[in-house]
Amino acid sequence: MSLLRVIARHASRPWTRAFASESSPSFPSATGVYQVFDRAAKRKQRDRAASRDAGVGSRTVDYVRDEVADRMMERLLDIKRKFDTIVDLGSGPGHFSKLLEPEKTRKVLMIDSSEAMLNRDSDEEFEVELERVHADEENLLDVLPRNSQEAIVSCLSLHWVNDLPGVLVQIKEALKPDGLFLGAMFGGDTLFELRTALQLAEGDREGGISPHISPMTDTKDISNLLSRAGFTLLTVDIDEVCVGYPSMWELLEDLRDMGESNAVVGRRHFLHRDTLAAASAIYKELHGNEDGSVPATFQIIYMIGWKPSPNQPKALEPGSAQTNLKDVL
């Protein structure tokens, strides 16, 4: 997801103006995990998004996260258990946490790497006891001791994580046995309309393509990742949130206000205005609705996993059933 930072007129060529995204270092030193995302740029984007106009723009674009938080809450309510503390990892201002009720948990611990985003709604009332921790999701075990948590949730925060398998392992490690992980993250089909429009525009105008939309996790990889991290009793399902916009431009502006601008390492620093205009035209022709608006799809992967525990219900051995399913149905 890209762009929309207008940089100042280039001094030596006064007639040009570039539309630039946050600039990235060409390649940071790769230590250990392969770096796909520029975490520092992402933090900056989210800090800025939350602080711009005292958060007015940021609150206007809460619609995607609020909707997903709502659907995630339905899944939490299906779990008949009361928790002492729930950790909301990558909470933002608390889209999910503010829906929590005292019947479900005593306390919520919000963790986010963007301080401004974390404290955006700090004067709002929450129904349960609240603690905010400013920390990097990629180093979860720095703030949470091992075997300490009953439940960890993550609402749309894992798609900018470089080491997703590692973070899932850390989540499992931080959980007590029989602890719950409930998450929602953007899937690979998210913003495919914008992705294709930009690709075609760049192909036609400039003769090549570059990454503007982040590579998001494929749905079918998620259950593998969860079981590799050591979770059991997995539930993974997919859902879509489709939003209509007057045109591509409003979508881009909203993405920026969500703090979801492009943060892929090695991204281009700007988009030529010809390419942008071309993308807008292509978006409308290729994907536009009949009423003239354009759709944007957010694919959401919901996942539930449990940390193994000896007294947990387990799947029976295949072939050990006593009753024939045919007799029941």
Place this chain on the structure above:
Amino acid sequence: MQTTKTSTTPLRQLALHSTTTCSSHATTYGKCILAAYTDIRKDSCKQEFEKFGQCLREAMKRKW
């Protein structure tokens, strides 16, 4: 969602003109890409874009 139509930053001007003033040229260009999208190469729709770009430059009263 904020409306972008009233403001006057260059980017919003571009947004405005590409979707309203020059919308017919945008449609022609878009349709051309749509017809060729399985095999897009540089300047696949050069002529169509030139008209669209020309319209944008006139509407915005600037060159680039």
